[in-house]
Amino acid sequence: MATAMSVSAVTPAAAAVSRRRTMVCVPATARAPREMAEELAAAAALGADLAELRLDCLAGFAPRRDLPVILAKPRPLPALVTYRPKWEGGKYEGDDESRFEALLLAMELGAEYVDVELKVADKFMKLISGRKPDNCKLIVSSHNYESTPSSEELANLVAQIQATGADIVKIATTATEIVDVAKMFQILVHCQVPIIGLVMNDRGFISRVLCPKYGGFLTFGSLKKGKESAPAQPTAADLINVYNIRQIGPDTKVFGIIGKPVGHSKSPILHNEAFRSVGFNAVYVPFLVDDLAKFLNTYSSPDFAGFSCTIPHKEAAVRCCDEVDPIARDIGAVNTIVRRPDGKLVGYNTDYVGAISAIEDGIRAFEQRDPDTSPLAGRLFVVIGAGGAGKALAYGAKEKGARVVIANRTFARAQELANLIGGPALTLADLENYHPEEGMILANTTAIGMHPNVNETPLSKQALKSYAVVFDAVYTPKETRLLREAAECGATVVSGLEMFIRQAMGQFEHFTGMPAPDNLMRDIVLTKT
Ligand code: NAP
Numbered sequence: 113m114a115t116a117m118s119v120s121a122v123t124p125a126a127a128a129v130s131r132r133r134t135m136v137c138v139p140a141t142a143r144a145p146r147e148m149a150e151e152l153a154a155a156a157a158l159g160a161d162l163a164e165l166r167l168d169c170l171a172g173f174a175p176r177r178d179l180p181v182i183l184a185k186p187r188p189l190p191a192l193v194t195y196r197p198k199w200e201g202g203k204y205e206g207d208d209e210s211r212f213e214a215l216l217l218a219m220e221l222g223a224e225y226v227d228v229e230l231k232v233a234d235k236f237m238k239l240i241s242g243r244k245p246d247n248c249k250l251i252v253s254s255h256n257y258e259s260t261p262s263s264e265e266l267a268n269l270v271a272q273i274q275a276t277g278a279d280i281v282k283i284a285t286t287a288t289e290i291v292d293v294a295k296m297f298q299i300l301v302h303c304q305v306p307i308i309g310l311v312m313n314d315r316g317f318i319s320r321v322l323c324p325k326y327g328g329f330l331t332f333g334s335l336k337k338g339k340e341s342a343p344a345q346p347t348a349a350d351l352i353n354v355y356n357i358r359q360i361g362p363d364t365k366v367f368g369i370i371g372k373p374v375g376h377s378k379s380p381i382l383h384n385e386a387f388r389s390v391g392f393n394a395v396y397v398p399f400l401v402d403d404l405a406k407f408l409n410t411y412s413s414p415d416f417a418g419f420s421c422t423i424p425h426k427e428a429a430v431r432c433c434d435e436v437d438p439i440a441r442d443i444g445a446v447n448t449i450v451r452r453p454d455g456k457l458v459g460y461n462t463d464y465v466g467a468i469s470a471i472e473d474g475i476r477a478f479e480q481r482d483p484d485t486s487p488l489a490g491r492l493f494v495v496i497g498a499g500g501a502g503k504a505l506a507y508g509a510k511e512k513g514a515r516v517v518i519a520n521r522t523f524a525r526a527q528e529l530a531n532l533i534g535g536p537a538l539t540l541a542d543l544e545n546y547h548p549e550e551g552m553i554l555a556n557t558t559a560i561g562m563h564p565n566v567n568e569t570p571l572s573k574q575a576l577k578s579y580a581v582v583f584d585a586v587y588t589p590k591e592t593r594l595l596r597e598a599a600e601c602g603a604t605v606v607s608g609l610e611m612f613i614r615q616a617m618g619q620f621e622h623f624t625g626m627p628a629p630d631n632l633m634r635d636i637v638l639t640k641t
Contacts, residue, residue: 135161139341156188252278287316378641433459462618474606489513497557
């Protein structure tokens with residue numbers, strides 16, 4: 113269902129087509145003029161299009177002495193000069209007159225862009241009347257560090273900024289929820305003059321990556337981590353190399369991982385590179401989502417074409433999809449959502465396929481077996497954990513003909529899952545002496561042993577001796593204590609990384625309709641994540 117501010121109403125192809133490519137701007141925030149000039153050179157080396165020289169960050173700034181150093185020509189990049197006062201989120205605490213004189217001097221020394229705040233724009237315009245060089249463009253900006261106003265209020269703000277005579281409009285707001293960004297996309301796409309529209313904070317992150325789709329004039333990318341000039345600003349290197357921002361245009365499809373938290377996810381690195389390798393015009397971003405239904409209702413256009421789902425939204429995703437694959441419904445968890453051409457959302461679970469195929473192939477590599485029968489058929493398969501991953505493994509193993517046993521910290525949850533799949537339930541204590549037969553398979557689906565608790569393990573080494581095959585869903589670290597000790601006991605071990613790679617391949621195929629570039633995806637996971 114589309115809402116009044118839904119992105120489904122936005123037609124980026126029509127609106128943004130006549131605009132120039134969105135530029136990547138690196139903020140230079142050094143305390144000394146020479147260092148600031150070096151930052152500008154470093155930004156050029158990264159492949160940025162311009163640098164924002166934040167004069168308010170300079171210690172003991174003396175305009176007539178320092179500006180000729182910072183703006184000396186030849187300069188590797190065009191300069192956007194900003195001298196932000198404290199009352200607008202900057203560091204400058206002096207009077208407007210001295211500030212304006214410095215900005216005017218920057219214009220005279222050849223700065224390509226100068227930024228001044230809306231609150232004082234009229235005053236500044238009077239000062240520079242007849243003195244602004246033709247090749248200098250004036251950005252008039254407004255920053256809201258608390259919230260994102262309604263689309264109507266944003267549109268009024270744009271009109272107010274335009275009325276000052278600005279060459280370029282800049283609006284930066286703050287996201288309290290990810291749906292706030294949709295309001296900014298509406299403004300970008302309908303604005304008739306060059307506009308910078310960004311939404312700060314983790315929940316506004318997508319505004320920084322997707323603005324080329326909606327015709328934003330520029331986006332900011334920091335020189336490196338720790339050099340951000342605003343909350344949740346990506347690095348310029350990530351914008352260019354991970355998100356392929358140069359390739360994003362009005363027709364680019366948007367995919368991403370919905371979670372909370374989601375900033376740590378390596379899926380954007382993996383999927384963006386996989387998309388690029390097959391020439392698929394799409395970008396994959398992290399969506400930090402509080403309310404899944406509201407998110408899906410807001411970003412309801414065909415451009416938002418598919419989603420990965422992670423903690424804590426996999427179960428809510430089952431309810432939010434129009435159709436759900438029968439096994440995903442039985443598991444009660446959807447980790448992949450695809451928007452069909454008719455707009456309907458279809459949910460799948462690639463976790464169980466990824467995990468089960470990884471275990472099957474792990475066994476096949478060591479045991480000679482009939483290739484037409486699953487090596488899980490008839491085996492005793494012990495699952496530790498009864499959460500999302502536990503359910504996926506239990507259903508998958510049962511599908512393949514294994515006899516499944518569930519052990520869980522909360523015994524009632526073990527019983528509940530065991531009843532659903534028709535097998536026995538154990539406590540974790542029972543598991544220590546559980547050895548009814550040889551050749552058993554163990555799958556850990558709890559977070560025990562996950563970084564930073566790398567010395568923890570769900571089962572003693574003594575008990576591990578009873579298992580022929582051990583799988584761990586945890587993949588940070590790549591080799592968990594459980595897998596190390598299982599290997600020492602002689603078991604065949606299967607890493608959670610293999611499950612991660614395979615669930616991502618399954619998602620790639622659902623998203624693109626193409627076969628996954630498996631060697632490339634495996635290579636990226638092993639070397640870049
Ligand atoms: P979940 O739904 O929250 O389930 C967590 C399970 O772990 C529950 O059964 C919980 O028991 C148990 N548990 C948690 N902490 C425990 C502890 N300290 N001691 C004993 N049991 C504990 O989480 P999930 O989505 O299933 O994810 C579980 C793990 O699998 C995570 O580490 C996740 O990273 C990993 N995973 C990996 C992949 C992959 O691709 N490799 C994919 C999905 C998930 P209670 O019922 O008693 O709370």
